[in-house]
Structures are given as structure tokens and as C-alpha cells.
Amino acid sequence: xxxxKILLVDDEEEFVSTLAERIETRxxxxxxxxxxxxxxxxxxxxxxxxxxxxxxxxxxxxxxxMKSILEKKPDMQVILLTGYGTIERGVEAVKQxxxxxxxxxxxxxxxxxxxxxxxxxRMVIVEKNMSDKMKDLLSKRGW
Amino acid sequence: xSDISAEEQLRAELAFFxxxxxxxxxxxxxxxAIIGQVSGLLQDLCYSxxxxxxxxxxxxxxxxxxxxxxxxRIQEIVKRLNRFAHxxxxxxxxxxxxxxxxxxxxxxxxFASNRGVTLTMDGTLDAVAIEGDPFCLQQAVFLCIDTxxxxxxxxxxxxxxxxxxxxxxxxxxxxxxxxxxxxHKLSLALLECVVNKIGGSxxxxxTGAEEHEFRLEFPGKIxxx
Numbered sequence: 001x002x003x004x005k006i007l008l009v010d011d012e013e014e015f016v017s018t019l020a021e022r023i024e025t026r027x028x029x030x031x032x033x034x035x036x037x038x039x040x041x042x043x044x045x046x047x048x049x050x051x052x053x054x055x056x057x058x059x060x061x062x063x064x065x066m067k068s069i070l071e072k073k074p075d076m077q078v079i080l081l082t083g084y085g086t087i088e089r090g091v092e093a094v095k096q097x098x099x100x101x102x103x104x105x106x107x108x109x110x111x112x113x114x115x116x117x118x119x120x121x122r123m124v125i126v127e128k129n130m131s132d133k134m135k136d137l138l139s140k141r142g143w
Numbered sequence: 144x145s146d147i148s149a150e151e152q153l154r155a156e157l158a159f160f161x162x163x164x165x166x167x168x169x170x171x172x173x174x175x176a177i178i179g180q181v182s183g184l185l186q187d188l189c190y191s192x193x194x195x196x197x198x199x200x201x202x203x204x205x206x207x208x209x210x211x212x213x214x215x216r217i218q219e220i221v222k223r224l225n226r227f228a229h230x231x232x233x234x235x236x237x238x239x240x241x242x243x244x245x246x247x248x249x250x251x252x253x254f255a256s257n258r259g260v261t262l263t264m265d266g267t268l269d270a271v272a273i274e275g276d277p278f279c280l281q282q283a284v285f286l287c288i289d290t291x292x293x294x295x296x297x298x299x300x301x302x303x304x305x306x307x308x309x310x311x312x313x314x315x316x317x318x319x320x321x322x323x324x325x326x327h328k329l330s331l332a333l334l335e336c337v338v339n340k341i342g343g344s345x346x347x348x349x350t351g352a353e354e355h356e357f358r359l360e361f362p363g364k365i366x367x368x
Contacts, residue, residue: 012173012176012177014177014181014209014212014213015173015176015177015180018177018180018181018183018184018206018209019180021184022180022183022184022187025187056169056257057257058256058257058258058259059259059297061257083169083172083173104172104173104175104176105172105175105176105179105180106176106179108180108183
């Protein structure tokens with residue numbers, strides 16, 4: 001796998017920098033953020049194949065950030081990171097639009113599999129959206 | 144004086160203990176997650192070296208420092224939790240309330256951070272001792288801090304101070320935000336109940352004022368620690 005572009009969000013700076021380096025070693029490009037608000041700001045001008053988001057963060061938490069992100073860009077694929085006892089919240093997050101969740105401490109192999117899955121899902125959605133737009137355009141123009 | 148039953152009091156004590164333990168284990172888990180990633184990164188570097196690629200010494204040093212830093216962080220967290228856990232050992236014991244409250248404030252920093260609140264503590268009374276239940280005292284102070292922090296969400300501040308008073312010690316918890324009407328009624332009733340149980344007295348804040356203050360007074364001996 002290669003060429004994925006990922007937004008990695010966690011308030012623990014050392015966690016973010018170390019995991020980012022490991023993901024980059026595996027061929028993906030990583031942009032980092034250390035707060036929910038920073039993540040929401042970063043998706044305004046950039047697209048990502050996957051957003052890896054910590055559930056528990058000070059200020060805007062993972063669920064709030066995810067809702068805000070999906071409101072602006074519904075095709076974004078969010079993978080949530082949960083701690084002990086927050087698996088129920090992870091399940092709840094999936095119901096609210098997250099692609100999946102992983103329990104911390106995370107396994108890099110599992111994370112990379114989820115990221116690849118996120119990219120595939122997003123490509124399907126983007127292609128479908130483009131196809132719908134084309135159909136709409138063709139029907140409006142009467143071609 | 145209170146309509147809180149013994150069962151509800153016991154449940155509240157367990158809930159307090161549970162909240163503290165859950166918060167601390169979350170924090171430890173964050174440290175473990177960092178150490179886990181650093182360990183993984185070192186494995187990546189080993190693999191890279193096995194493939195004949197040079198390994199930067201600086202990278203090894205910085206990652207080893209990261210592990211050391213996280214281990215020190217865990218040690219500090221565990222020390223605080225251990226001290227808190229031992230506070231239930233004896234129902235009546237002679238203790239320094241300032242040290243006990245200081246430990247509690249440290250344990251509450253994660254709750255403060257999650258709510259966007261700045262939590263500070265003033266005052267050190269080296270030679271002061273009170274006789275009583277340190278767990279109940281912490282529960283009482285936590286109820287004040289928790290209520291004050293909930294009212295001060297997203298940018299507010301809460302200050303805790305421990306000073307001497309005519310009859311012993313005075314613990315004040317001051318929030319920069321007003322206390323809203325009914326939402327804290329249950330915790331205030333519980334607070335009165337806990338303070339009375341350990342022979343103290345409480346002056347509770349009025350709702351609606353620009354900022355609010357809790358005042359808890361406990362009998363004790365200055366210079367007797």
C-alpha cells in the first residue's frame with residue numbers, strides 16, 4: 001500500500017509524532033493535528049483518504065470533531081481511537097458516521113489495514129458522486 | 144438534614160473512587176500507547192538496519208528519551224493513585240489536609256483539561272493536622288471542584304486553597320463562572336452530607352452570582368502534624 005493521505009489527530013504530541021513517522025515509513029503521507037478544532041480547520045482546504053481521530057481530547061472531543069468534519073465533507077472516512085471503557089462510545093461513533101474504531105494501544109498493522117479500507121471506501125463514494133453529477137448534468141442538458 | 148439515603152451515600156463514594164480510577168487508568172493507557180508506538184518505531188529502525196540502511200543515532204537517543212519521559216510520567220501518576228487508594232485504609236486517621244488536597248487537585252487535572260478549565264491550588268500548611276477520614280474529605284472537596292469546573296467549562300478557572308482558620312482549616316474552592324440554578328442541587332446536598340459526616344461545616348455558593356465560592360471548614364490542630 002502507498003500514497004494514502006492521512007490526517008492523524010490526538011492531543012498527545014509524542015503519540016502523534018511517533019505514529020506519524022511509522023505510518024510514513026509504510027508509504028503514506030501524514031498531516032497531524034493535536035486538537036479537534038485544528039483537525040476541523042485542516043479539512044477545509046485539504047482532502048484525506050482517512051482521518052484517524054482520538055475519541056478523548058480536551059476541548060472539542062473526537063465525536064464532536066467527527067460530526068463537524070462529516071458535516072463539511074461527508075465523504076471523509078473517520079477511524080476513531082478509543083481508550084479503556086470507551087468501546088461503547090466507539091460503537092456509538094460508528095452509528096454516528098465513523099467508518100470504524102480501534103482500541104489504544106493500537107497495532108500498526110491493523111491501523112494500516114483500516115486506512116487501506118478507508119481509502120477504498122472513499123474512492124467508491126467519490127466515484128459515485130462524480131457519476132451522479134455527470135448523470136444529473138446530462139439529464140439537465142438533455143444530451 | 145439531608146434526604147440522601149445511606150445506600151445513595153455509599154454509591155456516591157464508590158462512584159467517586161471509580162471516576163478517579165478510570166481517569167488515572169486512561170492517562171496511564173495514553174502513556175502506554177506512546178511507549179508502544181516508540182517500541183514499534185525502534186523495531187522499524189532495527190528492520191531498516193538489517194536491510195543495510197544506516198540508523199541515525201540522534202533518532203535512537205530521542206526515542207529513548209521519549210520512553211524515559213513516559214515512564215517518569217507513569218510513575219508520578221501511579222504515586223498519586225496509590226496515595227489516593229490508601230486514603231480508604233482507616234476511617235479515622237491523623238493527616239495533613241493540605242497534602243491530601245494537593246494530591247486530589249493533581250488527580251483532577253485531567254478532568255480540568257478535558258473541560259478546558261484551568262485548575263490551580265494555593266497555600267501550603269506544613270504543620271497542620273486534622274483527625275478524621277481523608278477519603279471523605281477528598282470526596283467533599285472533589286464535589287466542590289467538580290461542580291465548580293462544570294460551571295467553568297471552556298475557558299474558566301477554578302482555584303483551591305487551604306488555609307488555617309480559628310478552629311482548624313478552611314478549604315475554599317472558587318470558580319470564575321456563575322453557578323447555574325438547579326443542575327447542581329444533588330451534588331450540593333451530597334456535599335453537605337459528606338462534610339457533616341466528618342464533623343466539618345460548609346458554606347455553599349448562591350446560584351447566579353458572577354463567580355462562586357465553596358467554603359469548607361474542618362476542626363484541626365495547627366502545628367500538630
